[in-house]
Amino acid sequence: MDEDVLTKNLIKQHTFRTWGKQKNWDPLVIKEGKGAYFYDSKGNKYLDFSSQFINVNLGYGNENVIKAIEKQLETLQYINPSLGVSIRAEASRALLEVMPKNITKFFFSTSGTEANEAAIKIIRLIKRPSFKILSRYRSYHGSTEGSISLTGDYRRWFVEPNIMPGVVRFPEPYCFRCPLKLKYPDCGIACANYVDYIIKQEKHVAGIIVEPITGTNGVIVPPKEYMPLLRKIAMENDVLFIADEVMTGWGRVGEWFAVNLWGVEPDILTTAKGASASYVPIGITGVSKEIGDFFEDNVFAHGHTFEAHPVSLAAIPAVISEYKRVNLLPHVREMGKYLGKRLNELKERHISIGDVRGVGLFWAVELVKDGKNTPFADYNDKYEGKPILLDLLAKKALESGVFVYNGPSWFIIAPPLVVEKEDIDKGVEALDKVIREADNQYRN
Numbered sequence: 104m105d106e107d108v109l110t111k112n113l114i115k116q117h118t119f120r121t122w123g124k125q126k127n128w129d130p131l132v133i134k135e136g137k138g139a140y141f142y143d144s145k146g147n148k149y150l151d152f153s154s155q156f157i158n159v160n161l162g163y164g165n166e167n168v169i170k171a172i173e174k175q176l177e178t179l180q181y182i183n184p185s186l187g188v189s190i191r192a193e194a195s196r197a198l199l200e201v202m203p204k205n206i207t208k209f210f211f212s213t214s215g216t217e218a219n220e221a222a223i224k225i226i227r228l229i230k231r232p233s234f235k236i237l238s239r240y241r242s243y244h245g246s247t248e249g250s251i252s253l254t255g256d257y258r259r260w261f262v263e264p265n266i267m268p269g270v271v272r273f274p275e276p277y278c279f280r281c282p283l284k285l286k287y288p289d290c291g292i293a294c295a296n297y298v299d300y301i302i303k304q305e306k307h308v309a310g311i312i313v314e315p316i317t318g319t320n321g322v323i324v325p326p327k328e329y330m331p332l333l334r335k336i337a338m339e340n341d342v343l344f345i346a347d348e349v350m351t352g353w354g355r356v357g358e359w360f361a362v363n364l365w366g367v368e369p370d371i372l373t374t375a376k377g378a379s380a381s382y383v384p385i386g387i388t389g390v391s392k393e394i395g396d397f398f399e400d401n402v403f404a405h406g407h408t409f410e411a412h413p414v415s416l417a418a419i420p421a422v423i424s425e426y427k428r429v430n431l432l433p434h435v436r437e438m439g440k441y442l443g444k445r446l447n448e449l450k451e452r453h454i455s456i457g458d459v460r461g462v463g464l465f466w467a468v469e470l471v472k473d474g475k476n477t478p479f480a481d482y483n484d485k486y487e488g489k490p491i492l493l494d495l496l497a498k499k500a501l502e503s504g505v506f507v508y509n510g511p512s513w514f515i516i517a518p519p520l521v522v523e524k525e526d527i528d529k530g531v532e533a534l535d536k537v538i539r540e541a542d543n544q545y546r547n
């Protein structure tokens with residue numbers, strides 16, 4: 104049997120496909136990556152136009168990060184987290200340079216999911232007996248029981264509805280399709296102001312968690328007033344404010360973290376993905392000094408064997424110094440402007456593009472059915488087994504050499520931050536072609 108087919112069969116038969124049915128799975132066998140590109144076992148080259156799950160921020164094969172990880176592996180691959188190890192100090196020192204100023208203490212895990220689970224426990228320990236947590240309907244915060252409960256996206260939580268008590272959801276600042284049926288700026292940011300009312304009615308609210316820019320649910324960039332207002336409401340009500348920067352952190356939006364766009368300092372910042380540029384698994388729960396101080400005399404009843412894993416930690420200072428070495432943030436801002444311009448040009452050409460939105464190298468192209476505002480596919484179709492046109496379009500883009508991550512009605516365009524204009528052109532061209540197929544339905 105062809106080695107490629109054998110590999111594919113072993114993967115299909117003996118490993119889990121997640122977030123999709125097993126039977127239609129046809130994984131492409133990928134062999135290696137370099138820069139913004141990866142290659143399959145037959146040598147075909149693919150542009151990564153979404154950094155996989157918006158996490159391969161430095162692209163593939165970064166030698167400096169690889170060297171730092173190898174060095175740690177050779178020196179000390181593991182030590183009980185109650186013992187000290189120098190890489191833990193180095194990682195913290197590097198983080199202090201890039202995190203919002205008030206975030207000064209870190210819990211290290213191995214995923215964004217775990218980073219949020221730790222945040223849940225921290226706020227509930229501090230705010231005891233208050234336990235309620237507010238999160239948004241269109242949100243994703245992870246897939247284990249606590250973080251899936253925070254997640255508002257029905258496509259994710261349907262198997263485990265309300266598994267963790269105490270979560271109260273609120274509407275998102277989705278101006279393209281406002282859940283309150285209002286129009287910005289006349290709305291007076293009602294979706295944020297409503298949160299003040301919820302907190303006062305619910306009582307016992309310990310915290311509020313938001314993705315500063317909603318990620319997997321369609322790159323929803325809030326109006327400029329939104330985050331400062333929400334932060335103020337949390338503070339006035341003595342509720343802890345958690346920014347889930349698992350996807351938005353690490354230069355994705357042209358700043359180290361998305362909260363910097365609005366000068367907002369959260370009480371807790373959770374992150375993962377880009378923190379290691381995906382060279383090793385990592386999750387980080389960063390907390391303010393006040394929160395850190397609470398644990399001087401209170402036990403943080405939490406921990407994992409692989410918490411503060413030295414090899415994961417080794418990636419953090421290496422990634423940060425790589426960002427600085429290549430002056431990545433200004434590059435993201437410049438490329439982001441170019442990408443935004445190119446995607447907006449697509450909107451001019453395609454009747455099925457309803458909205459193009461984003462910042463830095465983090466964009467959504469949202470498709471509509473009626474040339475106006477009707478979602479291209481129902482939000483839940485995918486999990487009800489209905490075929491999704493965007494899945495087929497993404498597959499076609501892949502066949503033409505461009506990988507793009509899609510939701511039921513939107514593509515997320517988020518290339519590795521090291522991307523150049525020619526790469527962007529290549530990706531936009533592939534999108535242009537496949538979106539023409541969506542437009543064709545208007546001719547039928």
Ligand code: PMP
Pocket residue numbers: 156213214215216217219243244245246314318319347348349350375376
């Ligand atoms: N929060 C957000 C905003 C995310 O985008 C994700 C992953 N897509 C998570 C949490 C969960 O992170 P992980 O997949 O690393 O567990």
